[in-house]
Amino acid sequence: MRDYHTHTFRCKHAQGDVEDYAKYAVEYGIDVLGVSDHTALPDNWIPEIRMDISELPDYVEAIEKAQKKYPQLRILKGMECEYEKKYYSFFQEELLGKWGFDYLILGQHLFYCDGQLVYFWKDIKGAKELKVYTDLLVSGMESGLFTFVAHPDAFGSFYLRWDEEAKACSRYIIEAAEAYHLPLEINGHGFRKGEIKTAQGVRLKYPLPPFWELASQYNVQVLVNSDAHQPQEVGAFLTEGQELVERYGLEIIDLLEFLEL
Numbered sequence: 001m002r003d004y005h006t007h008t009f010r011c012k013h014a015q016g017d018v019e020d021y022a023k024y025a026v027e028y029g030i031d032v033l034g035v036s037d038h039t040a041l042p043d044n045w046i047p048e049i050r051m052d053i054s055e056l057p058d059y060v061e062a063i064e065k066a067q068k069k070y071p072q073l074r075i076l077k078g079m080e081c082e083y084e085k086k087y088y089s090f091f092q093e094e095l096l097g098k099w100g101f102d103y104l105i106l107g108q109h110l111f112y113c114d115g116q117l118v119y120f121w122k123d124i125k126g127a128k129e130l131k132v133y134t135d136l137l138v139s140g141m142e143s144g145l146f147t148f149v150a151h152p153d154a155f156g157s158f159y160l161r162w163d164e165e166a167k168a169c170s171r172y173i174i175e176a177a178e179a180y181h182l183p184l185e186i187n188g189h190g191f192r193k194g195e196i197k198t199a200q201g202v203r204l205k206y207p208l209p210p211f212w213e214l215a216s217q218y219n220v221q222v223l224v225n226s227d228a229h230q231p232q233e234v235g236a237f238l239t240e241g242q243e244l245v246e247r248y249g250l251e252i253i254d255l256l257e258f259l260e261l
């Protein structure tokens with residue numbers, strides 16, 4: 001089993017360091033562990049959900065130490081990033097270049113809409129915010145910096161209806177994934193986030209089954225990750241994610257082969 005999306009204490013809302021996740025991964029029978037904490041940013045934008053820029057060397061060192069301590073486990077050096085054009089050179093030259101990251105994940109957790117900061121997990125929003133989220137996500141996909149898209153359907157947390165707007169935005173994201181050969185992630189953490197009441201019934205915030213049903217109509221690849229925020233969450237809910245893969249006949253890829261590492 002493989003899991004390419006996990007965090008560490010540095011993002012301030014997860015527990016444990018790389019070695020704790022690695023130890024658990026070995027016990028759980030995982031053979032590839034991707035460590036992908038919420039990225040540091042040069043201007044420390046919204047510091048409460050990410051590591052400080054000064055912690056970057058320590059994060060890299062923690063990964064390299066764990067790689068030495070657990071040689072039976074393949075540990076990859078990753079980062080989960082919000083896209084903004086102004087960070088392009090930081091991602092490209094610092095993370096992928098200087099620090100030699102194996103991969104970057106695109107995960108759009110917050111964004112500005114009409115000058116207001118929108119956190120996807122905080123408030124219920126409308127079609128305008130959905131459109132801004134979608135456009136920003138797709139511009140990140142176009143940037144060529146990222147290896148896959150985390151929880152593309154996380155807009156289900158703030159946009160409650162599955163309507164024409166939701167379908168159009170989903171199609172736009174899925175078409176970009178097809179055009180840029182960018183796998184989409186079914187995110188295990190969503191199964192833990194609980195349910196939400198909508199006019200169309202009670203459902204998970206994400207994953208959104210109709211999004212994945214729509215994805216099955218395109219030539220796109222998917223992967224399932226835990227998005228663990230605690231060591232014992234490594235590998236969690238992969239079975240539930242796999243169930244969606246099977247239900248809709250989606251094409252699953254292994255990231256290691258995809259990355260040609």
Ligand SMILES: [Zn+2]
Pocket residue numbers: 007011013038229
């Ligand atoms: Zn997180």
Ligand SMILES: [Zn+2]
Pocket residue numbers: 005006007080107150227
């Ligand atoms: Zn994550």
